[in-house]
Amino acid sequence: MKLHHSPGVLVVTGLQELNATNAASVRDGVRGAVTSEVTGVDIDLSKTRFVDSSGLGALIAIHKLMLARGGHVRVLNPIHAVEQVFEVTRLNRLFEVVKI
Amino acid sequence: MEPVRVIPVRTHVMDVECDYESVRAASLQARTFLEQAGLGEDEVGGWELVLVEAANNAVTHALPERKERGVGLRLLVTVELVEAHVVDRTGGFDFPENAELPPDDSESGRGLFIIQALTDEAKYLRGPDENQLILRKRRNPPSPSPADPTPAPAPTPNSALISPSGESESTESIEARQMLEAMTEELASAYESLAAIFRFSAELQGEAGSNEFIQRWLRQLLTMTGADWFVLRLVDREATQLVLSVTSELDVTTGLRPSESIPLTSSGAECRAIVQRSDVWFDAQAPLASDDPLAGFGRGGGFSHPLFVNDTLVGVFTIGRKDFTAAFEDGQVSVIQTIADFLGIRILSQRILEEQLRARVDARDFEIAANIQRMLLPQKLPLLPGASLAGFCRSARQIGGDYYDALVTEDGNLLLIMSDVMGKGLPAALFALMFRSLVRSRRDLAPHPGRFLAWLNQNLFSELDAAEMFITAQLAYIDVGRAEIRVSGAGHPPMLLATDQGEVIEVRAGGPPLGIVEDSEPSEETRSYSGGRALLFTDGLIEARNRDGELLGLEPIKVLLRNAALSGEPIDITRRKIVEMLGEFENAGEPADDTALLVLAGNLPF
Structure with a gap:
């Protein structure tokens, strides 16, 4: 996972999977990188081939954190299979899923 | 019995360690398997997620004491269906009929919903020490490629029979439809059995028929059939006893355990099933007799199923429920019978293999023992002026531990050794070898044979x-x-000493055999020996039997030896006479025991 800041936005890239083995570390890593200037988190899922319910849990934790700070979370370019997981769990309503 | 339709089936079985990384690795393996089985990308991706969710649940909630048994994953693919079994060692879940999504802000609780959303059927079976989640989903029909002009699939016979709505059906077609529906239902109910049997067959090919394997399968059988206990007994090699082989985990509250073995003549349900060659059922209406070996178990109900392979009795399998308010269903009974019969075949073939292996090991042991015995005996006996030695050793049916030797000591004298290890085969030969090495290492102790x-x-x-x-x-x-001979024995027959004056003395000094009394102090006897014959031998010589069962005994040998001493015949002649006497006495009968002898002839001083 790579994290970098563009003005006001924390961009998360390089996630190959988001599952029970790494969900907690992704969640904590992002939490730690959300500084006071950060008003949005963009999570790039274009290279992420697998997301399970634990991975969704991490995304929700990040979402709650940002919601509390008045910010927002976007999910960028999920592959078809991952997008379906969002749809099945109806979390596509919660997250802004952006395809660029 | 009606012919069973053979369904082409592929199976994939994994035992997964109880951590998320292993689950993920296993799901990737499952993915490859499903791809190879021809599933489409969406289906494969769906199953990958479902398996991860189910197996992660099994990891998260595994009971600490059962963690090392991991998580079981089994996949079965037919042309129509994918079925997955996830075996967990948790305390068991309350599996909801319809899982609901948690509130949007909940960070957990979506796994079961995902599992149900992505499968057609999810069934959770709780067992005494493990549980199984059975998931099924029909396969997607292969999607026609855009270039493929094939129309929609031709109607199946089933759909052809069903009239378009609104049209009246003829009586015949109603009957035919009902029959077909009944058949479909029957096939669906048999599906569980067929699937179990296919999985079982697939595993059989790749795994030895170990006790662990049997135990695992029988535990699964409990889960599959909703039974609480089982007892598998196998007939012993003498076919007189039924010996406990594997049983389900004990009921800790009652501490009941079936007896280790029961005679085949017992009147209990297990033996009756064998005698009748059919299942013997018991329940509240037909309870087991109070003296039945399974009386404690059988308070609920169940049945004993005899295991025969053709006409060979292998054992008997008994399975039951603590509470028999619900009888086994027909499908469950046939699963139990089929798997028990398969196990019977497996156990029998394993036994045959083991016997073949044992025969090979025995043959190898025999060869090694024979080599050792050849090494034991001296290549040639020492030659001293004025004295000669001749030895003889004969093995009975098996290789034994007879050993004789003659060593020239450091002080230029002679030590004669004769020994016999009790027993036969490789262990006896090994002890004879140890004995020989010890004797040869301390020939300085020779002057005091008792202390030696x-x-x-x-x-x-x-x-x-x-x-x-x-x-x-x-x-x-x-x-x-000194012209003396000093003798000591350890539980050994006497040495015979024939003087050239015609006297034959039995020299019996000594103590108990080696290995009997830890601190024995054998006595010694010293005789003057100026000439004649001395004979050391093992008990095979005097305990040889003729056809009437009579023992050869000492007397004929003493006579022979006295004559030899008096005549002063060459030592080889004396040896040959003893061997011939032995042969004639036994009259070509089977030699009963190993026999070794060592004759000394000479006139001292050498």
């Missing part, structure tokens, strides 16, 4: 004692300068 035997006993005692074996031995030290 005490030392040998100390050095061999713990090994002999542990192996529950013993050695009889005799040492004779010939002191050339």
